[in-house]
Amino acid sequence: MESSYIIGSIIVATLATYSTRIIPFLLFRTREPSSLIKYIELNMPLMIMVILVFYALKDVKWESYPYGLAEIIGVCVAIALHVKFKNALLSIFIATLVYMVLIQKVL
Amino acid sequence: MNFLAIVKLTIPVMMGYIPLGMAFGLLLSKLLIPWYYAFFMSVFIFAGSGQFLALTLFASQATILEIGIATFLLNLRHTFYGLSMISTFKGFSWKKHYLIFGLTDETFALLKTSDVPEENREKVYLWITFLNQCYWIIGSVVGAVLGNIVPFNYEGIEFSLTALFVVLSIELYKKNRLHKPFFVALIIGLFGMILFPPQKMLILSLCLAAFVLIVFKRSMENGK
Numbered sequence: 001m002e003s004s005y006i007i008g009s010i011i012v013a014t015l016a017t018y019s020t021r022i023i024p025f026l027l028f029r030t031r032e033p034s035s036l037i038k039y040i041e042l043n044m045p046l047m048i049m050v051i052l053v054f055y056a057l058k059d060v061k062w063e064s065y066p067y068g069l070a071e072i073i074g075v076c077v078a079i080a081l082h083v084k085f086k087n088a089l090l091s092i093f094i095a096t097l098v099y100m101v102l103i104q105k106v107l
Numbered sequence: 108m109n110f111l112a113i114v115k116l117t118i119p120v121m122m123g124y125i126p127l128g129m130a131f132g133l134l135l136s137k138l139l140i141p142w143y144y145a146f147f148m149s150v151f152i153f154a155g156s157g158q159f160l161a162l163t164l165f166a167s168q169a170t171i172l173e174i175g176i177a178t179f180l181l182n183l184r185h186t187f188y189g190l191s192m193i194s195t196f197k198g199f200s201w202k203k204h205y206l207i208f209g210l211t212d213e214t215f216a217l218l219k220t221s222d223v224p225e226e227n228r229e230k231v232y233l234w235i236t237f238l239n240q241c242y243w244i245i246g247s248v249v250g251a252v253l254g255n256i257v258p259f260n261y262e263g264i265e266f267s268l269t270a271l272f273v274v275l276s277i278e279l280y281k282k283n284r285l286h287k288p289f290f291v292a293l294i295i296g297l298f299g300m301i302l303f304p305p306q307k308m309l310i311l312s313l314c315l316a317a318f319v320l321i322v323f324k325r326s327m328e329n330g331k
Contacts, residue, residue, distance in 0.1 A: 008171045013174055041191050049272055052309075054297060058305045089118060093267075103263045
């Protein structure tokens with residue numbers, strides 16, 4: 001692969017990625033955010049976070065063995081631990097550990 | 108907030124970014140691309156799925172224009188993250204451009220959920236973003252240089268990012284005044300995961316969520 005091709009692609013991908021991140025700041029630079037923008041700012045993050053959970057699970061093959069069992073158990077462990085102990089690091093560590101053991105040794 | 112507390116906050120991202128970065132570096136080395144391009148890509152592009160996509164397109168010899176358009180469309184979801192950060196970043200110095208540059212899925216998640224006192228918010232945010240990018244760079248360079256030599260079986264460790272999103276969803280649910288958006292997002296997420304093509308799942312689901320949020324503003328705010 002030619003280095004000019006790789007370098008050109010990196011520059012273009014950099015600009016493309018950065019522009020997706022800067023667009024909203026450019027659009028709402030001057031005027032005060034409207035009440036609609038404030039409403040979106042307040043409520044969109046919760047929706048984004050929930051959708052990111054499903055996004056993280058998008059490549060699971062639900063229709064064949066083990067039917068996403070490791071993912072379901074991992075998510076349930078994270079929810080249960082977090083509701084009970086409210087310690088983010090603990091919930092994430094144990095859930096990940098359970099998941100790793102399940103996919104490496106059990107399923 | 109001291110440095111140790113900030114590092115602690117980013118540990119779940121570290122657990123996810125280092126192995127995922129290594130997977131990226133490994134794939135890059137398999138395409139016979141020199142390791143230092145892994146470094147440059149992680150420094151300048153800094154978008155997980157975007158960088159994997161770039162490698163896929165390299166392999167199929169896509170044109171540079173195609174790579175630009177595909178990357179833009181794939182990362183379009185980040186626009187929603189910026190939209191939720193406008194007031195937060197307001198009043199920050201020029202350094203906020205690094206925050207905007209580094210607004211990945213995971214960094215956005217941490218910034219939006221961490222309770223930081225107003226006076227040193229900018230500094231803490233910069234550290235979180237910088238640490239996250241360091242993990243990603245370290246992972247991708249190690250993967251590209253070491254290739255297949257892996258000290259232990261870390262398969263599945265990237266689940267820490269899924270768990271992170273789960274935990275932060277619960278945190279945001281407790282913090283949010285309105286709870287209806289949570290249930291709407293659950294339905295949209297589930298629906299999107301099953302019905303939308305994986306590559307476009309996130310942007311389509313986010314657009315649908317924004318649409319429902321805006322169009323049904325009144326009923327969202329009705330009751331709790």
